Every structure is written in structure tokens, then in C-alpha cells.
Amino acid sequence: MSTKKTAETEEPRVGVYICHCGGNISDHVDVKKVAENLEKVPGVAVAHTNMFMCSDPGQELIQEDIKSGKINRVVVASCAPSLHETTFRGAIKRADMNPYLYEHANIREQVSWVHHGEAATAKATSLVTAAVAKAKELEALDPIKVDAARHATVIGGGIAGLRAALDLAQRGIEVALIEKSPFLGGQAANLERIVPTGERAADLIQDLAAKVMADSRIRVYTCSRIVKSEGYVGNFKITLKTQPPDSQADLEKLQEVAAKGEKPGRFVPFAGFLAVKVPTTASEQVLDSGAIVFATGFSTYTPRDGEFGYGQNPEVITLPQLIRFMSQEKSRGRSLTINGRTIRRVALVHCVGSRQIPGIHEPDADGGLNEYCSRTCCAATLQAASEIRERYPLTHVLEYYRDIRTYGRGQEEFYERASENHVMFLRYEPEDPPQVERLSKGNFPLRVTVKDTLTFGEALSADVDLVVLSVGMVPSRIADLVDMMKLPVGADRFLQEVHPKLRPVELANTGILLAGTCQAPMDISEACNAAAAAAAKATSLLSKGYVELDPFVAQVDLSRCKGNGACVAACTVDAIVMQTVEVDGQSVERAEVNPALCTGCGVCVAVCPENAIDVKGWTLEQYEAMVDAIVAD
Amino acid sequence: MMSDQKKSDKEGLKALRQQRKASIERARKAIKAQNQNVKAIREQMKSGGKTIPEIAAGAGLPTDQVLVYVASLKKYGMVIEGPKDGDYFKYELAPK
Amino acid sequence: MEPSRELNFDALVIGGGIAGLQAALDLADQNFKVAIVEKDATIGGKMIRLSKVFPTLDCASCITTPKMAASAHHENISIFTYCDLTSLKRDGQEIKADITQMPRYVDADKCIGCRQCEYGCPVYVPNHEEGNFNFRKAIYIPFSNAIPQIALMDVENCSLCGKCAKVCPTGAVDYFQQPEDFVIRAKTAVLATGFKLTPMDQKPQYGGGKIQNLISSLDMERLLAPHGPYQRVIRPSDGKEPDSIAYVQCAGSRDKTLGVPYCSRVCCMYAIKQAMLLSGALPLADITIYYMDIRAFGKGYEQFFQNAKAMGIEFVKAKIAKIEQADNQYVRLRYEDQEGNGGVVEREHDLVVMSLGMVPDWNPAGVCDVACDTDAFIKSTIPSLAPTVTSIEGVFAAGVAIGPKDIVDTIAEAGAAAMEASKYLNALENPKAA
Structure with a gap:
């Protein structure tokens, strides 16, 4: 394109655009002053400010200056580049x-949110001046185009993974669905009925799993784990290991299934959908995949030994255990019985392993706290409470809660129904949680005592036969995958999206997407929405047959390279190889970069003794210009 | 000489005025009352910055209405916010 | 009147709020041609009118304007603003929408958004965009980051004085513009019609909308927004900087008497967010939130709530029974003390915000025969596994149109609706592959 050539050959004329960010920046940085300062910098053709540079009028301001020929380089000073660099490049x-004749200066996170007054204005001026210095050294670049496999790998065979796999397949994308256990259905297999629709979890799993098995575009790999992952968006190489199940839980479930004479293709309660026959020998294979969808889900929180008496009293169980007991309970008595024991009164305790507060709750072995709300437990607990009351009118139910979070449509009704069913509600503060003690004599095994804030903080004691802990969600243990693929994890230990609103189902690792509760607690409908949204993103990525990567990759200056190979040794992703080339009639070894593999990390730049390798868009020359500009006065 | 286009526009406007008689009448009345209010409010600020209750007392208008006017005059660049006086801000006429 | 033109698209998105924009972008990125039809004069929906958004405290504009601009400039997206949808029906293999382009009385092709007309216009009109806290003119651009930047005239308040036409540098003012009917045919549609707040004046115990300094939560968003009507937070009754601000939670949710039995999901979080922003803007003010249950259930929300508590925002568990005007334009709240010493308590505040809930903004009756639930939201026919599927084949729904939800959940759901729509399109094109 002619404009590109002229932009490169002409004297740089930099346009500087400084954003108020609706006060986020301009409350602390005198943006007008920064603009005035920048106008004086050599090479700056115009310096404008705007309330929101990212708005349409803001973007048009830049476009008009480009079209009128006023400028041939752009610097925008606004928020972090992770938010809007792509907006302005577009x-x-x-x-x-x-x-790529564009440089971004972050004067929000790096200036206005941390500095105030004149210091802020001075630092903003300095950063923008440095950006201008770099912009003057920029050259036009073209994105790297690489072919993309029309194939996606979905990790996790729970509801979200099944949903994502089906959606992708129905858009013509081949799918490998990888599940570590022999079963599809994930955690939903441990549920009976779904709140608030009352559907049976079994039906939902059976429905999705059968469709997945019937779809020729989906290959299901159960009893399989990813042992190696290489490559990049469009061209991931994923090594899969399939082996006979060895976990105790899986073996027990398989025994139960065998005892019932169940064959593959059917849902088995509290186990899942047995997809195929379990393998008897181990095998490995490599998949070429264009995108990866994480649907690794959650596990339920395991209470610490002694937490609300758990582990020390057999009468203290978790909500999933209660659900299972109740599904197996066949007696038609007017009282709930568990393992032959009549339950006259049961205490349900909310927020176990959720909403933990530093200084109040004890961190786990890794020093972590689950500060988040697990979102689904309130409604599930209320449903269990009503079910007990309605099926077993002689069993009394007490609920110990902090806030009742029946947020979804149709959930509030469960709260009401529990009240109508005479479930008794007691509210506790996190610093005064219910105390569970064992009674050595008397009629009941356990006593629960709480400072009930609804009755003016009075200590109320109740003797019960059973305590049920509403345990929250914790992310599945996927540390191996996190390490292998270098995935971002949040303080809550769930996988961390790029931005909750701008790019909610994408990880910073291009081509790796998030579906469901590996990202945060969700209910089934929310996990399905997230999975479908991830599938939509993957489809957008792969539908063109190629992907475009940013050209910020290493480039060898052959006039300087002496072929010492330091870069090859340093490269962590094997993106550089030595090639034999002819120089002055002689065959010599010189470094060569595979741009599709290079991540632009710059480690090669640091080790090259000849300064013969540089990362495009981030060259040493450009850095020097920035440093010179910062120290100039 | 008037072009045909202008002529037909003029006739069209006449017809439109007839058609929208009621709303035009309402708008004209509103303009008149608004101009009076704006004048009274600006009059109060001529002697220097004043708070909303001060302007309201001087102009004989309710405080909430005065605030809407002052906020609008500020939006269209005719008034600027001055220093704070107790719990209230003072408003001044924008320098010309 | 016969429709003047008929346009064809792969997908039709009804509503240009954040749900509609995201669904349109996700379809357009899959190379489908998309039309967005919006009844308002600008796209951006409720989100562009907010101050900042929880739990990241990004300015709402910083997140919304790029999606607005991306849609406006996408080669696969066409946007129709200020349009009235009069019918949406399945017509054989297609969805047929009858649409009326409302007259702006400004030529959209000529207008350059310079606002000369707005400055020139002599009529002041209460500005609904800013909670009626200031005026706009009878010809105006909705707000500074509206898309498109095209003026529109409010003929109800116009005196036909001719000033706007005189000052317009491009001759864009057209007093004679007429409504124009046209038809959009598409293979699939996404309903993203959003919400409005539960009406403020419905509850007589809450003053029936007549109490000074009792404002809605969206009003407070405007007071906190950088472009806001006062560009600071002051009492609307007289400009006093408030010393004490209170939030009445569930003031239009979880209330069967209003026909809103459900929880609106966002009010706890936006109240906490506004309280945080207020304590930044007015460090000396006391801020109290009267609540039934704090529902901070999203990613990072509980931590946000705990931060607010640590910042000194007061949380009082109480259902407000009565709101009254007190002396000196204060607002008096009466409630049953649930956690302190009991009994009826009365407290007065400078400024009280009603944390109003969400009700659907669009009633399809007479326009579209899509099934709705008893609470008037569009009915999801596969609520657990495919929540965006509606009762009409090829018509999907996203965002608050199918139930209250926050922006994060709305954006995910819009992506899901786009996925359903794209699968549907794919199946039409490749009937064998489906």
C-alpha cells in the first residue's frame, strides 16, 4: 500500500492524543498541560486531548489527522494497553x-491512579515524551499470517465441556473432548434435581452426552490427560495420554457400574455417563489443534478436620453427601433416616469454604483463602431443606446463614418455600460462626450453638442428629496444565480472564478460552452460556482458516550475526535454529527465527554478543530513544 | 429572486406552523418564562458568586428549579462553579 | 404506507445495548452480515449511561465506547438507530421485521455533530438523560459519546423559530422529515431488548415519587458520571453537598406487591459500588446501605463487598417500611431494627437512593409472538442447557430481556446467543451437517 511506504520514508510527524478517561486521568493529571508540553517536542505535529479517546469522536479525531496528512505516527496516552491498544490500532x-506505527502510553494505571498533582503531570509528560521518541523510530509491520487447524481441543467432559464441544462441532469444527475420568457429566452427576427448573441432572447429562457421542465431528477421549502442549493459536500440538483408570474414586464408580450391569452409553447416577469402554492399556497420541477450550470445572470444598465438627463426628456431612443419601433413601417413613438412623432435627450450615475473610478464617495448607461466594449453594441448600420438610414432615430443619443469595429468577421461590415449610433461619456473623459440639449424654449426638443476629445476638443452642455443611466450589486441581501452558490464575485460584467485560472468555494466552466453572463459580445455565460464548470465540478464531499474530517477533540482522548460536541455546520455545547460508561464497551457520513460534520474549536479544538480533516493534534502538527522552532534562 | 425551493419551504413551514399550533404555542410560552427565569437568575449573580439558596431567595424562585437552570447554564458555558461556602457551592457568571 | 425499501441480512439484532452489541460483534466476527435495530437515538444502552462498573471500577465509557465504535465500524454490521420495531415474525425460512425510522428532522447524511443547532436553540427542555437534573434543548445530541453523533429534534417542544436551520453549517435541519417504513429480512434474530427500572412512584409507602432528594440508582449514576449534570454530587433540591447518603435496597425487587418477586441481581453490587465512589468523592459523608441480604455472588464481588465494609460504609439489615419528607429537605426512613435493639427506628439523610430493580423494557405483545414468562421476561425454552433459545425457531434472546443479570453475565449470554444464532445459520446453509 502506498500510504505505508510514504509513512516510512517521510519525516515522522507524530500525533499525540491524551485521554481524560472521564476524570480517571484528568482528575490527577493536568492533561491540557501535558498536551502543551508535548506540542513543543520535536517531531510532534499535533497534541490533542479528549474526554474519552476510545469513543467514536475520539477515534475520529485521530483518523482525520491521518487522512489530512498531518501525522504519520500515533501516540495515545490513556489506560493500560491491555484495554485499548487494539482499539486504537484498529x-x-x-x-x-x-x-504498527502506533505507540501507547499508559498514564492511568501507571500515573493517575498512583500519583497526584504536579508529580503526576510531570510523569505523564515524561512517559508520553518517551512514547513519542519510540514512535519516531517505529517501522510499518505486517501481522504474521499462519494457517489454523479447524480443530479445537476441549479439556473437561462436564456440562460446560459437553456444551462447548457440541457448539463447535455444529459449526463444522472438529473437536477432541478430553476427560480424565471414564465418565462424562462432571460434577453435575452428583446432583439430583437442578435449581430452579427442577429438571433432573441425569436427564441433562444424558441429553448432552448422547448428542456428543453421536456427533461424528467430536472424538471423545476419556481416561485421558494432556501430558505435553506446544505451539500457538491455530497450531497447538497436544500430546494426550490415555491409560486405565487408577484413581480410587473412579475404580469404585466403575465397580458400581459393573455391578449394575451398565454398559457404555448410559448415565449412571453419582458416577456419570460412561462414554466408552475403559482402556486396558496405556497409549499416547498427538493432536493438531487450532484452539483450546478449558472446561476443567470445580471440585467441592473439603472441610478441614474439625471445621464445624467435620471429620470428627460421623453425623457431620456435606451437602453433596446429603443429596446422595437422600437419593438412596427409600424408606417411606415420616422422618428422614440416614444409614438407619432417624434424623429428628438437622442443621444446615451455609458458606462453608466460601466467603472466607482474612484474619477470621484459617488459610488452607497453601496459605490460600476462598474469599469468593460460591453462588450456587444457597439455592441448593434451600432446595434440600424444603425437600426434607416435604418428604419427611417429622424432621425439623434449621439453616445457619450469613446472607441468603437466591439471586436467579425462580430461586427466590425456594427461599419462600423453605419459610412456608417452617425451616428455621438463624443468621450469623463470620466472626461468630455456629459451634458444633459432641454431646456425651442425652438424646442427640450434636449441639449447634450460634449468636443469632436476628434475635439480637442471643446465643441459641439446638440439639441435632445431623449437621450438613454447604460446601463451596474450589477450582479443579490443574496445576500441571497451568504450569505447562503458563496460564494466568487469579488470587481466587480460578483461571483469570483477560478482562471480565471486554474479553470475558479469553485467557491472555491467545487461542486458549474459558468455559464454565474453571473461571469462577457458576450454575449450570451460566456455565452453558460461558461455554457457548467460548465456542463462539473459538469459531471466530478458526473460521477463516488462518490466524493473524502480532509481528513482535525476533529478527536476525545477517550483517551482524556471526553464528555463535547463543540465541538458539537461550530460546525457551525452540523458535531459533541454525541454518547454513552462503556468505561471500562461503557456507556459514546463521541464526534463523520461526516467527510463528517466537513469542517475542527478547531473551535472545539479551544473550547475543553481536547485537545481531532484535524484537520487531521493540528494538534496542527504540528503547534507547525512549530512555534518552526520559533522561533528556 | 426567491428560488422555487425556498418558496415551497416557506409555504411548507407555514403549513407546519398551522399543523403544530398547540405545541408551538406551548414552546413559545415556555421560552418566555424560561428567559425571564434565566434573566432573574443571572441578575442575582451579577454582584458576584452566590449559592443556590441565595440565588433562589433573590430571584423568588424555588431552589430545586434554580439548580436545574444553573446546571444548564453551566453546561452551555454561561456559568462557572466558584468556591464552596459552607455546604454549598457558589456559582458565578462565566467571564465573556 | 408501503415500505420504501427491503434489506437483507444474515442476522437481525433487536437492541443496541451491551447485549445486542456483543451478540452482533460475535456474529460479525464469524463473517455473518448483521443489522442492529435500536429504538433510541444512540446505541450503548443502559451501560453507556453508567458512571463506573463493578467490581473493576473501570469507567463505563471505557468499556462501552470501544464496543460501540467496533460495531459502528465493523464491515459486517449495519446500525439503525431511532427505529421503531412494529412487527417481528417468522415468514417461511426468514424472520421479517417491519421497522419505522422515526424522523430526527435532521438529515443524517449531512449532520456533522457540531452541536451548533443545540447551542442556538432557545428552548430549554427537561433532560431525561440526566435524571431531569438539567435541561437540554429542543434540538440536541443525546450525549457526548453517543453513536451516531447526529442531532435530533424534539418537535413537541420546538417553537419552529428556525434558528437551528439558520446556524447549521451543512443545511442538515429538515423540518419536513417524515417517518419512513422499511423491512429487514434475516435468517435469524437475537432479541436484546434490555430493561427499565421498576417505577419509582409505585409504592405509596415510599412517597409515590413526590419526595425531594429521593432519587433512583440510575440518577445517582449520572451524578457520579464525569459528564454528569452537576459534575459533582449535590442534593437536587438545593445544591447542598450531602453529609449523609443512604441506599434503600430491594426498592423494587423481591416485592410481590409490585409484581416483581425476583431478585434483580445487580442492585446490591451497584449500591456498594456507588457507595465506594461516593466515599471517594465526599470523604466526610456518612453512607448507609439498608439491605435484606447482600448478594455479592459474582467473580470478585464478595471481596468488593468486604472492601466496602472495611472502608467504613455502614450496612444495616433492615427492610425500609416507610420513606417520608422531613424538614429542611431531608429524607426520613423508618424501619424495623432487626439486628440492634429492636423496635422501630427513624433516621434522616440528606440524599436517599432507591436501589430499584429491573423489569423488561420491551413488551412484545402485538409485535412478536415470542413466549414470555409470568414475570414478563422472554421465556427461555431450554433454560439450563441453552438459555438463549426462545419459543420461535431461529429467534434467540440475550441479556436482561430474558431475566435480570449484570454486565458480565450479559456479555457471556450475548456470546452464547451469537453461538446459537451462528449454529442456526450454519444448519440452514448446510442442512446435512446439522
């Missing part, structure tokens, strides 16, 4: 200028 591209 705007520049639409004005028919090379989008």
Missing part, C-alpha cells in the same frame, strides 16, 4: 495507515 488501520 482505528488507525481503518484510516488506511499501518497499525
Whole structure:
């Protein structure tokens, strides 16, 4: 394109655009002053401010200056580049200028949110001046285009994984669905009925899993784990190991299934959908995949020994255990019985392993706390409470809660129904949780005492036959995958999306997407929405048959390279190899970069003794120009 | 000489005025009352910055209405916010 | 009147709020041609009118405007604003929408958004965009980051004085513009029609909308927004900087008497967010939130709530029974003390915010025969596994149109609706593969 050439050969004329960010920046940085300061910097053609640079009028301001020929380089000073660098590159591209003749200065996170007054204005001026210095050294670049496999790997065979796999397949994308256990259905297999629709979890799993098994575009790999992952978006190479099940839980479930004479293709309560025959020998294979969808789900929180008496009293169980007991309870008595024991009164305790507060709750072995709300337990607990009351009118139910979070449509009704069923509600503060003690004599095995804030903080004691802990969600143990693929994890230990609103189902690792509760607690409908949204993103990525990667990759200056190979040894992703080339009639070894593999990390730049390798868009020359500009006065 | 286009526009406007008689009448009345209010409010600020209750007392208008006017005059660049006086801000006429 | 034109698209998105924009972007990125039809004069929906958003405290504009601009400039997206949807029906293999382009009385092709007309216009009109806290003119651009930046005239309040036409540099004002009917045919549609707040004046115990300094939560969003009507938080009754601000939670949710039995999901979090922003803007003010249950259930929300508590925001568990005007334009709240010493308590505040809930903004009756639930939200026919599927084949729904939800959940759901729509399109094109 002609504009690209002229932009490169002409004297740089930098346009500087400074954002108020609706006060986020301009409350602390005198943006007008920064603009005035920048106008004086050599090479700056214009310096404008705008309330929201990212708005349409803001972007148009830049485009007009480009189209009128005023500028051929752009610097935007606004929020972190992770938010809007792509927004502005897009705007520049639409004005028919090379989008890489652009530099971003972060004067929000790095300035206005941490500095105030004149210091803030001075630092903003300094950062923007440095960005201008770099912009003057920028060259036009083209994105790297690589073929993309129309194949996606979905990790996890729970509801979210099944949903994502089906959606992708129905858009013509081949799918490998990988599940570590022999069963599909994930945690939902441990549920009876879904709140608030009352559907049976078994039916939902059977429905999805049967469709997945019937779809020729989906290959299901159960009893399988990823042992190696290489490559990049469009071209992941995933090594899969399939082996006979060895976990105690899986073996027990398989025994039960065998005892019932169940064959593959059917849902088995509290186990899952047995997809195929379990393998008897181990095998390995490599998949070529364009995108990866994480649907690794959650596990339920295991209470610490002694937490509300758990582990020390057989009468203290978790909600999933209660659900299972109740599904197996066949007696038609007017009282709930568990293992032959009549339950006259049961205490349900909310927020176990959720909403933990530093200084109040004890961190786990890794020093972590589950500060988040697990979102689903309130409604599930209320449903269990009503079910007990309605099926077993002689069993009394007490609920110990902090806040009742029946947030979804149709959930509030469960709260009401529990009240109508005479479930007794007691409210506790996190610093005064219910105390569970063992009674050595008397009629009941356990006593629960709480400072009930609904009755003015009075200590209320109740003797019960059973305590049920509403345990929260914790992310599945996927540390191996997190390490292998270098995935971002949040403080809550769930996988961390790029931005909850801008890019909610994407990880910073391009081509790796999030579906369901590996990201945060969700109910089934929410997990299905997230999975479908992830499938939509993957489809957008792969539907063109190629992907475009940013050109910020290493480049060898052959006039300087002496072929010492330091870069090859340093490269962590095997993106550099030595090639034999002819120089002055002699065959010599020189470094060569595979741009599709290179991550632009710059480790090669640091080790090269000849300064013969540079990362495009981030060259040493450009860094020097920035440093010079910062120390200039 | 008037072009045909302008002529037909003029006739069209006449017809439109007839058609929208009621709302035009309402708008004209509103403009008149608004101009009076704006004048009274600006009059109060001529002697220097004043708070909303001060302007309201001087202009004989309710405080909530005065605030809506002052906020609008500020939006259209005719008034600026001055220093704070107790719990209230003072408003001044924008320099011309 | 015969429709003047008929347009064809792969997908039709009804509503240009954040749900509609996200669904449109996710379809357009899969190379489908998309039309967005919006009744308002700008896209951006409720979100563009907010101050900042929880739990990241990003400014709402910083997140919304890029999606607005991306849609406006996407080669696969066409946007129709200020349009009235009069019918949406399945017509054989297609969805047929009858649409009326409302007259702006401004030529959209000529207008350059310079606002000369707005400055020139002599009529002041209460500005609904800003909670009626200031005026706009009878010809105006909705707000500074509206898309498109095209003026529109409010003929109900116009005196036809001709000033706007005189000052317009491009001759864009057109007093004679007429409504124009047209038809959009598409293979699939996404309903993203959003919400409005539960009406403020419905509850006589809460003053029936007549109490000074009792404002809605969206009003407070405007007071906190950088472009807001006062550009600071002051009492609307007289401009006093408030010393004490209170939030009445569930003031239009979890209330069967209002026909809103459900929880609106966002009110706890936006109240906490506003309280945090207020304590930044007014460090000396006391801020109290009267609540039934704090429902901070999303990712990072509970931590946000705990931070607010640590910042000194007061949380009082109480259902407000009565709201009255007190002396000196204060607002008096009466409630049963649930956790202190009991009994009826009365407290007065400078400014009280009603944390109003969400009700659907669109009633399809007479326009579209999509099934709705008893609470008037569009009915999801596969609520657990495919929540965006509606009763009409090829018509999907996303966002608050199918039930209250926050922005994060709305954006995920919009992506899901786009996925359903794209699968549907794919199946139409490749009937064998489906």
C-alpha cells in the first residue's frame, strides 16, 4: 500500500492524543498541560486531548489527522494497553495507515491512579515524551499470517465441556473432548434435581452426552490427560495420554457400574455417563489443534478436620453427601433416616469454604483463602431443606446463614418455600460462626450453638442428629496444565480472564478460552452460556482458516550475526535454529527465527554478543530513544 | 429572486406552523418564562458568586428549579462553579 | 404506507445495548452480515449511561465506547438507530421485521455533530438523560459519546423559530422529515431488548415519587458520571453537598406487591459500588446501605463487598417500611431494627437512593409472538442447557430481556446467543451437517 511506504520514508510527524478517561486521568493529571508540553517536542505535529479517546469522536479525531496528512505516527496516552491498544490500532488501520506505527502510553494505571498533582503531570509528560521518541523510530509491520487447524481441543467432559464441544462441532469444527475420568457429566452427576427448573441432572447429562457421542465431528477421549502442549493459536500440538483408570474414586464408580450391569452409553447416577469402554492399556497420541477450550470445572470444598465438627463426628456431612443419601433413601417413613438412623432435627450450615475473610478464617495448607461466594449453594441448600420438610414432615430443619443469595429468577421461590415449610433461619456473623459440639449424654449426638443476629445476638443452642455443611466450589486441581501452558490464575485460584467485560472468555494466552466453572463459580445455565460464548470465540478464531499474530517477533540482522548460536541455546520455545547460508561464497551457520513460534520474549536479544538480533516493534534502538527522552532534562 | 425551493419551504413551514399550533404555542410560552427565569437568575449573580439558596431567595424562585437552570447554564458555558461556602457551592457568571 | 425499501441480512439484532452489541460483534466476527435495530437515538444502552462498573471500577465509557465504535465500524454490521420495531415474525425460512425510522428532522447524511443547532436553540427542555437534573434543548445530541453523533429534534417542544436551520453549517435541519417504513429480512434474530427500572412512584409507602432528594440508582449514576449534570454530587433540591447518603435496597425487587418477586441481581453490587465512589468523592459523608441480604455472588464481588465494609460504609439489615419528607429537605426512613435493639427506628439523610430493580423494557405483545414468562421476561425454552433459545425457531434472546443479570453475565449470554444464532445459520446453509 502506498500510504505505508510514504509513512516510512517521510519525516515522522507524530500525533499525540491524551485521554481524560472521564476524570480517571484528568482528575490527577493536568492533561491540557501535558498536551502543551508535548506540542513543543520535536517531531510532534499535533497534541490533542479528549474526554474519552476510545469513543467514536475520539477515534475520529485521530483518523482525520491521518487522512489530512498531518501525522504519520500515533501516540495515545490513556489506560493500560491491555484495554485499548487494539482499539486504537484498529482505528488507525481503518484510516488506511499501518497499525504498527502506533505507540501507547499508559498514564492511568501507571500515573493517575498512583500519583497526584504536579508529580503526576510531570510523569505523564515524561512517559508520553518517551512514547513519542519510540514512535519516531517505529517501522510499518505486517501481522504474521499462519494457517489454523479447524480443530479445537476441549479439556473437561462436564456440562460446560459437553456444551462447548457440541457448539463447535455444529459449526463444522472438529473437536477432541478430553476427560480424565471414564465418565462424562462432571460434577453435575452428583446432583439430583437442578435449581430452579427442577429438571433432573441425569436427564441433562444424558441429553448432552448422547448428542456428543453421536456427533461424528467430536472424538471423545476419556481416561485421558494432556501430558505435553506446544505451539500457538491455530497450531497447538497436544500430546494426550490415555491409560486405565487408577484413581480410587473412579475404580469404585466403575465397580458400581459393573455391578449394575451398565454398559457404555448410559448415565449412571453419582458416577456419570460412561462414554466408552475403559482402556486396558496405556497409549499416547498427538493432536493438531487450532484452539483450546478449558472446561476443567470445580471440585467441592473439603472441610478441614474439625471445621464445624467435620471429620470428627460421623453425623457431620456435606451437602453433596446429603443429596446422595437422600437419593438412596427409600424408606417411606415420616422422618428422614440416614444409614438407619432417624434424623429428628438437622442443621444446615451455609458458606462453608466460601466467603472466607482474612484474619477470621484459617488459610488452607497453601496459605490460600476462598474469599469468593460460591453462588450456587444457597439455592441448593434451600432446595434440600424444603425437600426434607416435604418428604419427611417429622424432621425439623434449621439453616445457619450469613446472607441468603437466591439471586436467579425462580430461586427466590425456594427461599419462600423453605419459610412456608417452617425451616428455621438463624443468621450469623463470620466472626461468630455456629459451634458444633459432641454431646456425651442425652438424646442427640450434636449441639449447634450460634449468636443469632436476628434475635439480637442471643446465643441459641439446638440439639441435632445431623449437621450438613454447604460446601463451596474450589477450582479443579490443574496445576500441571497451568504450569505447562503458563496460564494466568487469579488470587481466587480460578483461571483469570483477560478482562471480565471486554474479553470475558479469553485467557491472555491467545487461542486458549474459558468455559464454565474453571473461571469462577457458576450454575449450570451460566456455565452453558460461558461455554457457548467460548465456542463462539473459538469459531471466530478458526473460521477463516488462518490466524493473524502480532509481528513482535525476533529478527536476525545477517550483517551482524556471526553464528555463535547463543540465541538458539537461550530460546525457551525452540523458535531459533541454525541454518547454513552462503556468505561471500562461503557456507556459514546463521541464526534463523520461526516467527510463528517466537513469542517475542527478547531473551535472545539479551544473550547475543553481536547485537545481531532484535524484537520487531521493540528494538534496542527504540528503547534507547525512549530512555534518552526520559533522561533528556 | 426567491428560488422555487425556498418558496415551497416557506409555504411548507407555514403549513407546519398551522399543523403544530398547540405545541408551538406551548414552546413559545415556555421560552418566555424560561428567559425571564434565566434573566432573574443571572441578575442575582451579577454582584458576584452566590449559592443556590441565595440565588433562589433573590430571584423568588424555588431552589430545586434554580439548580436545574444553573446546571444548564453551566453546561452551555454561561456559568462557572466558584468556591464552596459552607455546604454549598457558589456559582458565578462565566467571564465573556 | 408501503415500505420504501427491503434489506437483507444474515442476522437481525433487536437492541443496541451491551447485549445486542456483543451478540452482533460475535456474529460479525464469524463473517455473518448483521443489522442492529435500536429504538433510541444512540446505541450503548443502559451501560453507556453508567458512571463506573463493578467490581473493576473501570469507567463505563471505557468499556462501552470501544464496543460501540467496533460495531459502528465493523464491515459486517449495519446500525439503525431511532427505529421503531412494529412487527417481528417468522415468514417461511426468514424472520421479517417491519421497522419505522422515526424522523430526527435532521438529515443524517449531512449532520456533522457540531452541536451548533443545540447551542442556538432557545428552548430549554427537561433532560431525561440526566435524571431531569438539567435541561437540554429542543434540538440536541443525546450525549457526548453517543453513536451516531447526529442531532435530533424534539418537535413537541420546538417553537419552529428556525434558528437551528439558520446556524447549521451543512443545511442538515429538515423540518419536513417524515417517518419512513422499511423491512429487514434475516435468517435469524437475537432479541436484546434490555430493561427499565421498576417505577419509582409505585409504592405509596415510599412517597409515590413526590419526595425531594429521593432519587433512583440510575440518577445517582449520572451524578457520579464525569459528564454528569452537576459534575459533582449535590442534593437536587438545593445544591447542598450531602453529609449523609443512604441506599434503600430491594426498592423494587423481591416485592410481590409490585409484581416483581425476583431478585434483580445487580442492585446490591451497584449500591456498594456507588457507595465506594461516593466515599471517594465526599470523604466526610456518612453512607448507609439498608439491605435484606447482600448478594455479592459474582467473580470478585464478595471481596468488593468486604472492601466496602472495611472502608467504613455502614450496612444495616433492615427492610425500609416507610420513606417520608422531613424538614429542611431531608429524607426520613423508618424501619424495623432487626439486628440492634429492636423496635422501630427513624433516621434522616440528606440524599436517599432507591436501589430499584429491573423489569423488561420491551413488551412484545402485538409485535412478536415470542413466549414470555409470568414475570414478563422472554421465556427461555431450554433454560439450563441453552438459555438463549426462545419459543420461535431461529429467534434467540440475550441479556436482561430474558431475566435480570449484570454486565458480565450479559456479555457471556450475548456470546452464547451469537453461538446459537451462528449454529442456526450454519444448519440452514448446510442442512446435512446439522
